[in-house]
Amino acid sequence: MTDDNPAQAGPQRNARRGPPPPPPSRRFDWRAAAAPAAIGAVSVVVVFGALSWIVTSAEQWPRIKLQFFNIDAMVAAFPRVLRGFWVNMQVWLTVLACILVWALVLAIVRSLRAPWFAPFRLMVVIYIDLFRGVPVLLLVLLFGFGIPALNLPGLPNSGLFWGSVAMVLSYASYVAEIYRSGIDAVHEGQRAAAKSLGLSEWQTLRYAILPQALRNVVPALMNIVVALQKDVALLSVIGVRDAVREAQIYTASTFNYSSLIVAAGLFLLATVPMARLADYLTRRDRERRLQVAG
Amino acid sequence: MTTPMIEIDTVTKYFGDKLVLDRVSLTVNPHEVVCLIGASGSGKSTLLRCVNRLVEHDYGTIRLDGVAVEDTAFGKTGLQKRAGIVFQSYNLFPHMTVLDNITLAPRRVHGVARAEAEARGREVLTRFGMGDFAVSYPEQLSGGQQQRVAIARALMTRPDVLLLDEITAALDPELVGEVLAIIRGLKDEGMTMMIVTHEMGFARECADKVAFLDGGTILEEDAPERLFGSPRKARTRAFLQRIVESGRL
Secondary structure, rough: OOOOOOHHHHEEEEEHHHOOOOOOOOOOOOOOOOOOHHHHHHHHHHHHHHHHHHHHHOOOOHHHHHHHOOOHHHHHHHHHHHHHHHHHHHHHHHHHHHHHHHHHHHHHHOOOOEEEEEEEEHHHHHHHHHHOOOOOHHHHHHHHHHHHHHHHOOOOOOOOHHHHHHHHHHHHHHHHHHHHHHHHHHOOOHHHHHHHHOOOOHHHHHHHHHHHHHHHHHHHHHHHHHHHHHHHHHHHHHOOOHHHHHHHHHHHHHHHHHHHHHHEEEEEOOOHHHHHHHHHHHHHHHHHHHHHHO | OOOOOOEEEEEEEEOOOEEEEEEEEEEEEEOOOOEEOOOOOOHHHHHHHHHOOOOOOOOEEEEEEEOOOOOHHHOOOOHHHHHHHHHHHOOOOOOHHHHHHHHHHHHHOOOOOOOHHHHHHHHHHOOOOOOHHHHOOOHHHOOOHHHHHHHHHHOOOOOOEEEEOOOOOOOOOOHHHHHHHHHHHHHHHHOEEEEEOHHHHHHHHHEEEEEEEEEEEEEEOOHHHHHHOOOOOHHHHHHHHHHHOOOOO
16 A cells, blocks of 8 residues: 555544544534424324224214213313312322331331341231232222221221222332332442441441432332322222212213213323323433443 | 451351351451452452451351450440441442441441531541542542542541452552552551452552462462462462463562
8 A cells, every 4th residue: 555545645634633623513404304293293183183084974973972072061070070089189199108108117127137027027028918919999898898887996987098098008018019129129239338337237228228229219109109190099989079989970960971081181181291200200210320330 | 465456267158058268267467468369259358258247257266356256345336346348349328428428337326426427527538539529429439539438438437457358349440549549558557457459569569468368268378579479389379370461460
């Protein structure tokens, strides 16, 4: 190869003049972005338009519309369904708070390794097996109807209370397992460091392990939070006047199901943002982990 | 004759059926620096961890300043107060600031008041060139900086002995120096140290005594110039030869 090889001339000249300038900043190109956006919009309109045309042109559509999407019935049922939904939200938040605390107690008891803790560890294992293995609906019926029927002195007699207790007991068994997976996921070196500093087992958990474990499980917990938001409606089977119950009552008197669609809309209004939040937290958590790993 | 600071007497340790330490004896006198070298799996880290009971040995005795490490005289936390340890992967608590990391044990374990613990914490950090990072989080620091914080954490309770477990093995080569400089400084102050290391140059320069472990036993134990200069055992020679070939001596 000779010195005036054109393939070598470029880099050599650059080396003499210093590094090349930074590339021009990429501005958002409307013309380049317009075509895909337009195609996307058109195809969405076409597909959804076709679907809705197929549905609404069906012979039974007027009847479906009358039964499920009757605007007058919706307006009439809305206030009471909304009042019921407010009950859902209150129960949801209260039950959620109880679950998070109770499950943490279960997870801590299960992860303490001291030998005299063995009976308590065993109790937690049995508890989790029991409550995870039984349908929530069954527990709600059992607690919500069964316990008030006993008329236990000194204890509340309301179905709402005992149904909520059933939800807490059941959901806590799942959440306790989530906490435990978070505790187990903390690196063993953290325990070694805490132990070498003289921290007791409880102090190790309290100061070193749990803060990291709880942060690790936020995405998994968010899914439980969303699931619980809907499952609170199970309390309607024991007569709690929540959104579903109120809608049912309206349906029973009018034979129109639009009120249930109203309830469904309210649930979606609450759960969709929560699900998006859960996605966002999960993504942020993954990015954080990648950063730490990198 | 003074009491040895660490006296390891025919210590044996099994992991399940696997013999990891086989009747090991080693003495570390006050202000002495003893380096443990050897291939991975030779038992050197396990031996180190037996001293502060992160690992419980099965047979034999380990005495710290004349008292067996499992003796109740140490109470629940006395041993950890007198023997600090630094790990290969730093093991700082990632959710705590640097200052909280190093004041955790003094405050929560030894009941030192917050103000007092933090004053001492800042003093130790400043000494190690980390004074500006008191409120940083570990992940914001370089590996060398994290390891300096980990050393500070181990020194907060003014231990008599410092145990160092391959503390430079996870560091980028250009960061090793800053950590070893601190260890040299501690040696000059008379700190008793037991050091597991692959930095043969450092061991040669800093150690009063080097012990070569192989298959759970101390095969050879000598002053560094003798052990590195004219090893007596063939296995020691072979190990050092491999180190030389990899360019680490």
